[in-house]
Amino acid sequence: MELPLGLIEQSLNSRYSLWVREALNDLSDNFTITDPCIAGHPIVFVSPGFLKMTGYTKEEVIGKNGKMFQGPETSRSSVMLIREAVREEKEIQINLLNYRKDGTPFWVFFQMTPVFSKEDGQIIHFVGVQVPILKNSRKSRCGFVRIQGDSHENEFRACKSFLGSCRRELMSDSISELDCTLNRDSQPDSNSRGVEIEEPCEACDDEKQRAAIAISNILFVLTHHSEVTGGLVCERRCSLPRVGILCSSLNTSLNRIKQSFVLTDPNLPDMPIVYASDEFLKLTGYTRCEVLGRNCRFLSGIDTDSSTLFKIKESLQSEQACTVRILNYRKNKSSFWNDLHVSPVHNASGKLAYFVGVQMDADDKKQDEHGLNPKTKQLSTVGAVKVAVRSLSMTVGCSQG
Amino acid sequence: MLRIKRVPTVVSNYQEDETENVSRSTGCGRNCLNKCCIEGAKIPLYAFKKLNKISGSKGLCCEYENSVPPVAFLDSLLLGEWEDRMQRGLFRYDVTACETKVIPGKYGFIAQLNEGRHLKKRPTEFRVDKVLQPFDGNKFNFTKVGQEEVLFRFEANENGNTQFIPNDAIDLENSPSVVAINVSPIEYGHVLLIPRILDCLPQRIDRESFLLALHMATEAGNTYFRLGYNSLGAFATINHLHFQAYYLGVPFPIEKAPTKKIMTLKDGVIISELLKYPVRGLVFEGGNTLQSLSNSVSDACICLQENNIPYNILIADCGQRIFLLPQCYAEKQALGEVSAELLDTQVNPAVWEISGHMVLKRKKDYEEASEENAWRLLAVVSLSEERFQEVCALIFEVIDTVDAENTEGSSSMPEEHDDGCLKEVEARNNTTRPLPMTGTKECLV
Numbered sequence: 001m002e003l004p005l006g007l008i009e010q011s012l013n014s015r016y017s018l019w020v021r022e023a024l025n026d027l028s029d030n031f032t033i034t035d036p037c038i039a040g041h042p043i044v045f046v047s048p049g050f051l052k053m054t055g056y057t058k059e060e061v062i063g064k065n066g067k068m069f070q071g072p073e074t075s076r077s078s079v080m081l082i083r084e085a086v087r088e089e090k091e092i093q094i095n096l097l098n099y100r101k102d103g104t105p106f107w108v109f110f111q112m113t114p115v116f117s118k119e120d121g122q123i124i125h126f127v128g129v130q131v132p133i134l135k136n137s138r139k140s141r142c143g144f145v146r147i148q149g150d151s152h153e154n155e156f157r158a159c160k161s162f163l164g165s166c167r168r169e170l171m172s173d174s175i176s177e178l179d180c181t182l183n184r185d186s187q188p189d190s191n192s193r194g195v196e197i198e199e200p201c202e203a204c205d206d207e208k209q210r211a212a213i214a215i216s217n218i219l220f221v222l223t224h225h226s227e228v229t230g231g232l233v234c235e236r237r238c239s240l241p242r243v244g245i246l247c248s249s250l251n252t253s254l255n256r257i258k259q260s261f262v263l264t265d266p267n268l269p270d271m272p273i274v275y276a277s278d279e280f281l282k283l284t285g286y287t288r289c290e291v292l293g294r295n296c297r298f299l300s301g302i303d304t305d306s307s308t309l310f311k312i313k314e315s316l317q318s319e320q321a322c323t324v325r326i327l328n329y330r331k332n333k334s335s336f337w338n339d340l341h342v343s344p345v346h347n348a349s350g351k352l353a354y355f356v357g358v359q360m361d362a363d364d365k366k367q368d369e370h371g372l373n374p375k376t377k378q379l380s381t382v383g384a385v386k387v388a389v390r391s392l393s394m395t396v397g398c399s400q401g
Numbered sequence: 402m403l404r405i406k407r408v409p410t411v412v413s414n415y416q417e418d419e420t421e422n423v424s425r426s427t428g429c430g431r432n433c434l435n436k437c438c439i440e441g442a443k444i445p446l447y448a449f450k451k452l453n454k455i456s457g458s459k460g461l462c463c464e465y466e467n468s469v470p471p472v473a474f475l476d477s478l479l480l481g482e483w484e485d486r487m488q489r490g491l492f493r494y495d496v497t498a499c500e501t502k503v504i505p506g507k508y509g510f511i512a513q514l515n516e517g518r519h520l521k522k523r524p525t526e527f528r529v530d531k532v533l534q535p536f537d538g539n540k541f542n543f544t545k546v547g548q549e550e551v552l553f554r555f556e557a558n559e560n561g562n563t564q565f566i567p568n569d570a571i572d573l574e575n576s577p578s579v580v581a582i583n584v585s586p587i588e589y590g591h592v593l594l595i596p597r598i599l600d601c602l603p604q605r606i607d608r609e610s611f612l613l614a615l616h617m618a619t620e621a622g623n624t625y626f627r628l629g630y631n632s633l634g635a636f637a638t639i640n641h642l643h644f645q646a647y648y649l650g651v652p653f654p655i656e657k658a659p660t661k662k663i664m665t666l667k668d669g670v671i672i673s674e675l676l677k678y679p680v681r682g683l684v685f686e687g688g689n690t691l692q693s694l695s696n697s698v699s700d701a702c703i704c705l706q707e708n709n710i711p712y713n714i715l716i717a718d719c720g721q722r723i724f725l726l727p728q729c730y731a732e733k734q735a736l737g738e739v740s741a742e743l744l745d746t747q748v749n750p751a752v753w754e755i756s757g758h759m760v761l762k763r764k765k766d767y768e769e770a771s772e773e774n775a776w777r778l779l780a781v782v783s784l785s786e787e788r789f790q791e792v793c794a795l796i797f798e799v800i801d802t803v804d805a806e807n808t809e810g811s812s813s814m815p816e817e818h819d820d821g822c823l824k825e826v827e828a829r830n831n832t833t834r835p836l837p838m839t840g841t842k843e844c845l846v
Binding site: 253373 | 471480482483484488500501502509511565567589624625649650659660669686687721722
């Protein structure tokens with residue numbers, strides 16, 4: 001599935017000044033910038049150092065998902081952790097086995113950090129830095145820590161000494177950091193068993209520091225170049241998304257559903273539209289700005305049957321799903337018969353969060369003998385919206401709605 | 402004989418109390434799936450293309466390379482048909498109205514309050530000390546469900562590409578494999594996959610059926626759509642071969658747990674041990690073909706069921722990772738070794754609970770849900786370290802044999818005291834892709 005290159009270009013251009021690529025190219029670090037708001041979470045920028053490290057050309061990387069560098073021996077649980085960080089828009093630091101173009105694997109210390117819009121707290125990009133873990137520097141300490149027994153104290157001491165042996169200087173705070181890491185991995189129960197901890201590629205502080213410095217350099221460049229456009233970005237979410245704006249992971253999930261639909265928020269006055277799909281805009285001829293924040297009634301016109309409107313109103317009040325055929329109007333005043341399905345959507349707490357309205361142009365309904373019937377297709381949109389809203393409101397950080 | 406009493410889950414609206422169940426032999430008039438009604442019935446057919454190789458150069462994704470399937474399996478077909486049954490009111494409750502949360506902590510256990518799932522049903526006795534029991538046509542089985550509960554048929558297209566036929570008449574010669582709703586869902590899209598439904602297979606894993614389940618995970622192509630299996634004695638309540646599946650868009654704790662590689666089989670399948678997780682288990686991944694991965698898991702399952710060891714299976718990561726978890730909770734429960742406190746919660750630790758998705762029946766338990774509580778329950782489900790090693794030895798013996806039968810040369814040995822550097826040196830030396838490392842090679846390095 002090829003993405004239109006324009007969309008990729010636009011991802012950087014809309015937020016930063018035109019010189020941002022040049023400035024990023026000047027950095028010697030190995031990194032990529034990805035856009036979680038575009039379907040497939042593609043790479044929109046790749047540094048020359050990264051290309052050199054992996055053996056790919058720029059054209060082979062841009063537009064692809066970062067998973068292209070993973071291979072058969074890449075730990076799937078690490079991949080799950082990265083995926084979770086993306087979903088929750090959090091920073092992550094992890095040791096990862098990646099693959100070059102020629103198929104050879106190599107260990108990297110991977111640090112990824114989200115970039116937010118200063119204005120509304122929406123996620124803009126992720127910056128992912130990869131620092132190769134060097135073979136010789138690792139040899140002295142890498143590999144395998146075997147700890148017998150279950151004493152946490154033991155584990156800690158063992159790691160402290162093996163780390164100490166490979167580092168020139170031992171910073172006190174890094175030890176406490178290590179302590180935290182160990183704590184994170186230990187079991188919450190005293191019923192732990194002696195396990196062998198396989199850490200084939202533990203990065204040492206040198207590598208971690210290099211990653212941290214790289215991240216801050218990149219963020220400096222991005223912040224600087226976003227000042228010019230006025231769409232300032234920042235590392236920490238400075239403001240909470242405004243009321244009535246969906247959290248970005250939900251937005252991203254909804255963008256994947258290629259059907260005409262809108263989400264309205266019954267918890268806001270006059271139940272405004274808080275999401276409109278591209279297909280909806282195509283169908284009705286409006287732009288996104290023209291519909292967000294408005295009640296759906298602008299789709300009705302003089303010949304719209306008021307009893308149909310009443311039926312919709314009734315089902316909204318009783319929080320029930322309904323299907324109606326209603327005469328709607330496009331922006332250019334032309335009318336069409338809309339086979340509309342409206343359904344309540346609950347969040348993870350089981351509370352009413354939105355109503356989804358899925359439109360279907362009655363004239364456009366052609367039964368494809370090899371495909372699904374249009375009705376099932378319409379309902380699948382409802383299903384996909386329900387899953388997205390429910391899943392994304394289970395964890396904190398995206399609890400709105 | 403060991404028995405436990407529990408409230409059976411109602412998976413179909415046609416599931417009556419066993420005692421009231423009268424066997425009907427002809428034209429039952431309920432439009433069921435049995436031979437009496439199914440003749441001439443039309444159920445959509447999703448015929449998938451058999452994947453000989455896990456495609457994608459890195460063996461990671463099973464995406465279609467050139468052809469696009471006619472219908473998006475999960476997003477259009479499954480969700481669309483499921484929502485349709487919801488609108489028709491076939492479910493016992495609206496699962497999206499059930500409260501769910503991720504329990505704060507390091508592991509991210511998921512708790513759901515589901516008060517509707519176990520109401521209106523009396524506790525029944527279940528025999529838990531026999532993993533293999535013969536099929537009993539007098540008990541509830543899936544041939545008795547109504548056709549409206551069936552979403553579609555899911556079968557291999559022996560020759561050619563993925564195909565979707567909206568109105569396909571059932572051919573009685575070939576027992577169809579169907580996907581039906583679970584009327585007591587624990588998440589959105591909760592369905593049952595019933596392989597060759599009319600063959601009335603008992604709940605036991607065989608190679609062909611497991612491959613079918615793996616194909617379903619592959620077709621869905623979404624990490625958050627997993628399949629699960631419970632053996633008898635490990636909280637399966639219906640002795641008619643079935644897998645479960647549902648859609649939940651958060652990672653399960655078990656999927657995030659680190660693993661330690663134990664061995665690589667000749668055909669590239671990697672077997673690892675689950676670490677830092679309350680339930681001990683094995684993870685199967687890799688493999689040169691989907692079939693080789695499928696076969697090694699099924700052989701391990703067959704070994705367990707023949708040795709009368711109850712187990713659960715989670716098919717995760719689009720069919721790329723399979724968790725195999727032998728368990729002993731029901732046995733402990735029958736022997737009176739489970740604390741009253743745990744029993745009071747009435748949580749049945751089947752595959753979903755073991756994976757970290759805890760379905761709770763009491764508001765109190767939901768409100769007090771904590772990582773410690775989840776851990777405490779799952780720790781009771783797990784085999785002891787000693788027993789687990791014994792069980793692993795049984796499995797490795799069988800898998801080694803099977804492996805040796807299929808290929809020449811020596812079979813792989815568990816690389817017991819391997820260290821990370823070794824693995825990495827090997828990885829560096831290996832310049833060609835993919836990396837189907839054989840056991841022999843590993844021993845040489």
